[in-house]
Amino acid sequence: MKVAIGTKNPAKVHAIQELFIKDKVIIESVEVESGVSAQPFSDEETAEGAVNRAKAALHQTKAQLAFGLEGGVTETDGGLMLCNWGALVTEDEQVWLASGAKIALPFDLAEQLRRGLELGEVMGDYANDIDVSKKEGAIGILTGGRISRKKMFLHIAELLYGQYLFQHSQWKH
Numbered sequence: 001m002k003v004a005i006g007t008k009n010p011a012k013v014h015a016i017q018e019l020f021i022k023d024k025v026i027i028e029s030v031e032v033e034s035g036v037s038a039q040p041f042s043d044e045e046t047a048e049g050a051v052n053r054a055k056a057a058l059h060q061t062k063a064q065l066a067f068g069l070e071g072g073v074t075e076t077d078g079g080l081m082l083c084n085w086g087a088l089v090t091e092d093e094q095v096w097l098a099s100g101a102k103i104a105l106p107f108d109l110a111e112q113l114r115r116g117l118e119l120g121e122v123m124g125d126y127a128n129d130i131d132v133s134k135k136e137g138a139i140g141i142l143t144g145g146r147i148s149r150k151k152m153f154l155h156i157a158e159l160l161y162g163q164y165l166f167q168h169s170q171w172k173h
């Protein structure tokens, strides 16, 4: 089976590689457009980016399954929160969606995003490492290393692939 992922970001690609670690699967990562803003600012926009990435990756690679993973932020009563979404699309154009765990950004970081800066830049400054989004991510920094961006995206990927397997299992009604 061939599986595609619509990004070259190692934090995302490694999550999909780990999802299929026990399976004979060829994983192809391709750079695609998310079709949403560079810094998505709602759950809806972030989810849309994930779906666009998955569809674009499927078309570019002719894989049987394609994943799109997208990071964003969303305003809530508890402050500006990190939000992450994933989409899985299949050859026959079925789409599954899943979101990741959410945590609030510290107020000073949230204010920088509200002023128009991107999370990647803000976290780069905060952690003194421009490549944070390719490594532990904002969620990794803000959880003291307990939940890395890869781990968070792996959880989303498990939710996606689990739904796909359930629908294709003999237990379905």
Ligand SMILES: O=P(O)(O)OP(=O)(O)OP(=O)(O)OC[C@H]1O[C@@H](n2cnc3c(O)ncnc32)[C@H](O)[C@@H]1O
Pocket (backbone or CB within 6 Å): 006, 007, 008, 009, 012, 034, 038, 039, 040, 069, 070, 071, 072, 118, 119, 120, 121, 123, 132, 133, 134, 136, 137, 138, 139, 140, 149
């Ligand atoms: O190459 P791609 O797949 O685009 O990887 P990315 O790191 O840019 O990831 P997204 O486009 O999904 O993220 C949207 C924006 O939010 C930033 N971002 C999202 N999650 C992040 C995280 O955990 N740590 C740092 N930056 C993050 C990212 O840099 C972008 O500006």
Ligand SMILES: [Mg+2]
Pocket (backbone or CB within 6 Å): 038
């Ligand atoms: Mg990006």
